[in-house]
Amino acid sequence: MDKFIVSARKYRPQNFSTVVGQQHITTTLKNAIVNNQLAHAFLFCGPRGVGKTTCARILAKTINCEHKTKDGEACNVCNSCISFDNGTSLNIHELDAASNNSVDDIRTLVDQVRFAPQAGDYKVYIVDEVHMLSSAAFNAFLKTLEEPPPFAIFILATTEKHKIIPTILSRCQIFDFKRISTQDTVDHLQEICDKENIQAEPAALHMIAQKSEGCMRDSLSILDKIVSFTGGHITYTNTLEHLNILDEDYFFTLLDNMQKQQLSDALVLFDSIIQKGFEADTFLEGFAEFIRNLMVSKDPKSVALLDVADNFKARYLKLAQEVLTGWMVAALNILSDASVGYKQARNKKLFVELALIKLCYLQQAIEISQSGEVKKKITATHKAVQFKSLVPFKMKEPEAISKKETELPAARLMVQEEPAPSIVATSEVIHAESSKGGSTLKGIKEKIKQQRLHTQQKPIALNPEVLQNVWNEFTQKLSEAKNHSAASNFKSAQLTIDDEAHFNIICNSALQQKFIEKERPELIDFLQKSFNNNSLSYTCVLQELETDEEEEKTLTKKQQYQLLATQYPQIRLLKEKLKLDLE
Numbered sequence: 219m220d221k222f223i224v225s226a227r228k229y230r231p232q233n234f235s236t237v238v239g240q241q242h243i244t245t246t247l248k249n250a251i252v253n254n255q256l257a258h259a260f261l262f263c264g265p266r267g268v269g270k271t272t273c274a275r276i277l278a279k280t281i282n283c284e285h286k287t288k289d290g291e292a293c294n295v296c297n298s299c300i301s302f303d304n305g306t307s308l309n310i311h312e313l314d315a316a317s318n319n320s321v322d323d324i325r326t327l328v329d330q331v332r333f334a335p336q337a338g339d340y341k342v343y344i345v346d347e348v349h350m351l352s353s354a355a356f357n358a359f360l361k362t363l364e365e366p367p368p369f370a371i372f373i374l375a376t377t378e379k380h381k382i383i384p385t386i387l388s389r390c391q392i393f394d395f396k397r398i399s400t401q402d403t404v405d406h407l408q409e410i411c412d413k414e415n416i417q418a419e420p421a422a423l424h425m426i427a428q429k430s431e432g433c434m435r436d437s438l439s440i441l442d443k444i445v446s447f448t449g450g451h452i453t454y455t456n457t458l459e460h461l462n463i464l465d466e467d468y469f470f471t472l473l474d475n476m477q478k479q480q481l482s483d484a485l486v487l488f489d490s491i492i493q494k495g496f497e498a499d500t501f502l503e504g505f506a507e508f509i510r511n512l513m514v515s516k517d518p519k520s521v522a523l524l525d526v527a528d529n530f531k532a533r534y535l536k537l538a539q540e541v542l543t544g545w546m547v548a549a550l551n552i553l554s555d556a557s558v559g560y561k562q563a564r565n566k567k568l569f570v571e572l573a574l575i576k577l578c579y580l581q582q583a584i585e586i587s588q589s590g591e592v593k594k595k596i597t598a599t600h601k602a603v604q605f606k607s608l609v610p611f612k613m614k615e616p617e618a619i620s621k622k623e624t625e626l627p628a629a630r631l632m633v634q635e636e637p638a639p640s641i642v643a644t645s646e647v648i649h650a651e652s653s654k655g656g657s658t659l660k661g662i663k664e665k666i667k668q669q670r671l672h673t674q675q676k677p678i679a680l681n682p683e684v685l686q687n688v689w690n691e692f693t694q695k696l697s698e699a700k701n702h703s704a705a706s707n708f709k710s711a712q713l714t715i716d717d718e719a720h721f722n723i724i725c726n727s728a729l730q731q732k733f734i735e736k737e738r739p740e741l742i743d744f745l746q747k748s749f750n751n752n753s754l755s756y757t758c759v760l761q762e763l764e765t766d767e768e769e770e771k772t773l774t775k776k777q778q779y780q781l782l783a784t785q786y787p788q789i790r791l792l793k794e795k796l797k798l799d800l801e
C-alpha cells in the first residue's frame with residue numbers, strides 16, 4: 219500500500235496555472251517574472267487556506283528556476299526546482315510570525331539577509347501571519363524592507379491586512395487573495411476524485427465545498443476524512459452524517475408543515491432532529507439559511523446568489539414561487555430573534571419550539587391581515603374602556619331656575635352607581651355587544667327615554683313639612699341599616715329651604731357635616747326621587763357658634779366626655795363594655 223499523503227499536500231499546486239481561484243494574482247505574478255519587474259517585497263492578504271503560502275512558494279521556486287517557461291512558469295525538472303519541491307532548497311526561508319514574533323527573531327532573519335545565495339538568483343523570505351509581529355519587531359524589520367540587497371525578496375502573508383502598519387504597507391506590493399468560490403472548489407475536488415478513482419456524488423462535493431467556506435485546505439482535509447470514513451464512496455447521505463449537517467429535506471418538509479399549519483408535525487420533526495444529536499441553534503441557523511435561499515430564488519435577478527447543489531436548485535425555484543415574500547421576511551425575523559435570544563434561553567428546546575409555533579401560524583396571520591379581518595378581531599377582543607355614565611343635565615323648566623343652581627352645579631351631577639355601561643368607540647363593538655342587553659347602547663337609550671318620561675311628570679316643590687317627612691324617612695332608613703352614628707347626626711340637623719329645588723342642611727360641627735356628606739349619593743338620590751325632581755340639590759352648611767368653641771376649649775376631660783356621650787351614645791356603650799375610666 220502506498221504511503222498515505224493528505225490531499226492538501228499531494229495536490230498542492232506546483233505552478234501558477236494550477237492554483238485554484240486566484241487567476242488575478244497568478245497572472246500578474248507571471249507577467250512580472252516574464253518582464254523582470256519583480257518587487258522586493260510583497261504582501262499577500264486574504265482569508266486562510268486560499269493559497270497565499272502556496273503562491274509564495276511557487277513564486278520563490280519560479281524565480282530561481284534555471285529554465286523558466288516563456289509564460290513565466292517553473293520547469294519543475296531543473297535542480298533548483300527539484301530542491302524546492304523536496305524542501306531542501308537553501309534559497310527559501312519561512313518564518314511563522316505567529317510563534318516567532320519577537321525582535322530577536324526578526325534580527326536573526328535580518329542577519330541572514332546579508333548573505334548572497336550560493337546557488338540560484340534569489341533568496342526568498344516568507345513571513346507568515348505577519349500581523350502577529352510585535353511593534354518593536356516591525357520596526358526592526360523596516361530598515362531591511364526598505365533597502366534589501368538585490369538578491370533578497372520578502373513575501374509577507376497575512377489574514378488581517380488592517381493590522382499591518384502603514385509604513386510596512388507602503389513598502390510592499392499588495393495582492394488581495396479572494397475566497398475560493400464554491401464552484402471552483404467543487405471542480406477542484408472533482409478533479410482530485412477522478413485522479414484518485416474516488417466515486418463522489420456532486421451534491422456531496424458541493425456540501426464539502428460549502429462547509430469549507432472558500433478555504434481550499436479545509437475542503438481537501440474534509441475530503442480526505444470522508445474518503446477514509448466511507449472507503450471511497452462519497453454519497454450525499456454519508457457526507458451529511460460526517461459533517462453533521464442537517465439534510466435540506468428536513469427544511470423542505472418543515473416549510474410544508476408550516477404552510478399547512480401542521481404544528482404537531484413540525485414539532486415532531488424538530489424533535490427527531492434533536493434526537494439525531496443536532497444542536498437546536500444549528501437547526502435555527504440551517505433553517506434561516508434555507509429561507510434565505512428560498513428568498514433569493516424568488517427573483518430571477520437574485521437567483522445567482524443561490525448557493526446550493528445543482529440537484530436542489532429546481533426544488534428551490536419551484537417552492538419559491540409558492541411562498542409569499544412577506545412570509546419569508548417575517549419568518550427570517552422570527553428566526554433571527556430566536557438566534558439572538560437562544561443563548562440566554564434556559565430551556566433551549568422550548569425556546570426553539572416557540573419560534574416554530576410562531577412560524578406555523580405566520581401564514582394565517584398574513585392571510586388575515588391581507589383580508590382586513592384582523593382589524594375586526596382585534597377590536598372585538600379588546601374590551602372598550604369603561605366609564606361611569608353621567609346622567610345628562612336636564613333642561614329645567616324656566617320657573618325652577620334659580621341663582622343657587624349656577625353656584626352649586628356639583629350637587630346636580632349625579633353619579634349613577636348602577637353597573638357601568640361601556641362607552642365604546644367603534645361601531646363594530648357596539649354591534650357585537652348589542653345582544654347582551656342591560657349595559658348596551660340600546661339599554662342606555664331605553665333608560666334615558668324612561669328617565670325623560672319620568673321627569674316629564676311635574677316635580678314637587680320643596681316645602682318644610684314634606685321635606686322634614688322625607689328627611690325623617692331617610693334617617694329611619696339609616697337606623698334600619700344600623701348606621702346609628704349617621705342617623706343621630708341626621709336627627710340633629712336643621713333644614714332651611716332656599717327655593718323649590720334647593721335647601722340647606724345646617725350642621726353644628728364639622729363631624730356632623732362629615733357624617734351627612736358621607737351619605738350624599740344615597741341622600742340626593744332619595745330626595746330627587748321623593749320630590750320627582752332631578753335638579754333638586756342641597757348644601758351642607760357648617761354653623762359654628764363662637765361661644766360654643768370658647769366653651770369647648772375650657773371644658774374639662776369629663777365634660778368633654780359627657781358632651782360626646784350625649785352626641786354619640788355608642789361612646790358610652792364602648793366605655794362601659796371595655797370598662798374604661800377617665801383619667
Ligand SMILES: [Zn+2]
Nearest residue numbers: 283293296299
Ligand atoms: Zn526549474
